[in-house]
Amino acid sequence: MALKGQIGNVGLNDIAQLLHLNKKTGMLKIDSNEAKGVLYFNNGNVVDAETQENTGEIAAYELFQAQSGTFEFIATPPHKKVTIKQTLHDLVLESARQKDTIKRLREVIPDNDLVFRAVVDPRLDSLQGNLSKEEIVLLNLLDGTRDVNDLVEDSGLSEFKVLTLLVDLYDKKYIETFEILKILEFEPITGMFISEDTAYVDTLVYNDWKDKLINESRMRVVKIKTQSKRFVVLKLSHKKKIGNKIKFTPSIAQKLKIKEGDKLIVKPISRNIPKDENEELLEDFFD
Template sequence: MAIEGSLTSVDIQDVVQLLNINKSTGSLLIDNKETKGIVFFSNGEICDAQVHSLSGLGAAYVLLGQSSGLFRFHNENHNRSRVIHKTIHDLVLEAARRKDTIQNIRTRISHNNIIYLPLVDVRIPSIAKKYSPLEKKMFSLLDGVSDIQQMIDKVGEGEFETLHTIYELEQRGDLKRVNIYKLLEVHPRKSLFKSPKEVVISEKIMDDWDRESALYSGVDIVEIHTQKLLYGQVKSIVKEQIPDNHILIPKGIMQQFQISENDRVLVKPIPLSAY
């Protein structure tokens, strides 16, 4: 049995229940702009799933929580072993619960340009024993540079586990949210002599970063994110006389990042410890 359609007109729950009733064996492909993955069925039961770098139960919850995009089921004898042992009913209910939880957390963590710093040191055994392995892993990856999306990628447990853990740690006062991204207006940096290699930011921006954490004190590397989704790290210097919402960028770097005068870019500091 081959079925296909759009998840905007057919609920994913109805699709998997139909495959369960028909005791289907094969792969259910789910594809939208943000999520593309496969749910594997064996005799009507979900035996495995894969989405991006996530597999197994976590991947199944992600895919069963989709409400948009296209789906297509292929009848085929795959060689996937059964690593998921929950019923379709339980999987669908848990996927719905996780989707609701993520939506609630996203009212607090509303975008991915958020960076956290740990307020506890889990290298101390008496402190470490209070935390789960995932929480300790989270602390070790919070480097003052990685934003939410980068943390999701690094942790490797999917959006739900990462966001839920960060949210719980923040609620308990174990994490500090740092406001280091700056939205700055681009202006060319001009020089009468040799072509400069550094971007220029204001002294106030450097002071703001220093107040957020000593981790950012004296940084001379910044990361630039453009509206065209290009990003990269460049050397920076500080000058007192430029406006606080400006960044002066040499012409060569402007060409490299495909940015023009008066464009706006997101800029964050890269701590010395991250080099």
């Protein structure tokens, strides 16, 4: 059964329903701005799903929210891994519910670059009965350096779940937004004694971060993100009279595909990314 085309001309829900009614077995590949991944069908039922970041039901919810892009169904032997027990009808309904909920959540959290910090201690006895285990996990991660994407990665929760918990905690006034992001211009730095894995900011910028974060252990490294969402994590250092610049080597700039004067989103973070993982992010994911 050859089936491929543009999402939008035909709704993804309709495509899945067609595969379900015809009891097809194979993989439905989806490539859209909302999500890229695969839905696996056994005898017309969705049994597994994969996206770049998630698997199982969470991945299926993401894929069913696709409104544009392309799809292609490829007949294959039955998929051995079964992670989804819900019916197709229930998957589609839950995906639609989450999509509507995310629209409301985005009114509070418009961008995943937003950073929060806890204003309560989750260990307080007075809070124990008012917090779920997931809320406690999230509160313990809110050190004023993690943005929404960091929280998703470090908590092991889905983006939808993290957004839901953050809005709930924000409404309860247990957390607050934290202004730590800086928009700095790239300026190349060279020299015999310049470290390849270090970025330099102005001492005034460094001291501002230190005043807000109090503990310099939260400022070991700095996360640098381009306007096109490429990023790198480098050791953080500082120099006087740099101004609104951030300096690092031209070789790192080349990997990030930026030039002198480009504006970058910069923030300190409290953990290191191993060198080999950092290189893999730059070389494989962004090229």
